[in-house]
Amino acid sequence: MRKNKDQIYQKIFAILAFSSLLFLTGIIVVLFKEGLPILDSVSIREFITGTFWYPTYDPPEFGILPLLLGTLWVSFGALLVCVPIGIGAALYLHELASYRQRAILKPVIEILASIPSIIYGFFWHGGSSALYPESTGFTHGFVCPDRQFNLGNHGGADGMQFI
Helix, strand or coil: CHHHHHHHHHHHHHHHHHHHHHHHHHHHHHHHHHHCCHHHHCCHHHHHHCCCEECCCCCCEECCHHHHHHHHHHHHHHHHHHHHHHHHHHHHHHHHCCHHHHHHHHHHHHHHHCCCHHHHHHHHHHHHHHHCCCCCHHHHHHHCCCCCCCHHHHHHHHHHHHC
């Protein structure tokens, strides 16, 4: 009886896993089917190096360079936050923390890992706005609180979640 139940569960999970692959394949096919016509109106070079994304203009402009650079900047900022803190926390837990400290800190870290990124972003944005009330000069575009969406906020929030 138990063996039959296990086989049924195994088949159910195999079907679910296979169906997720089918859905993923369907998503990729639809994205390419809908996205490839852009390359009829713009070359790949213009698409990658273009600086404007105005698909509803006449003529439309499709440039993803700011999106690519923004992704790289935010990823770099996240690495600046998460690598030192993450390695430091791991070394502390493994080498210096007592058994009692480790028993408390490990579950706390695991709970922090379950928090959605939008929550980190919300709190990080509020905290960075308080830290930089009059940001000007070099940091103006990076951590300026009057700009709701900036590289400092997103890099820091991503870095805290990556820990």
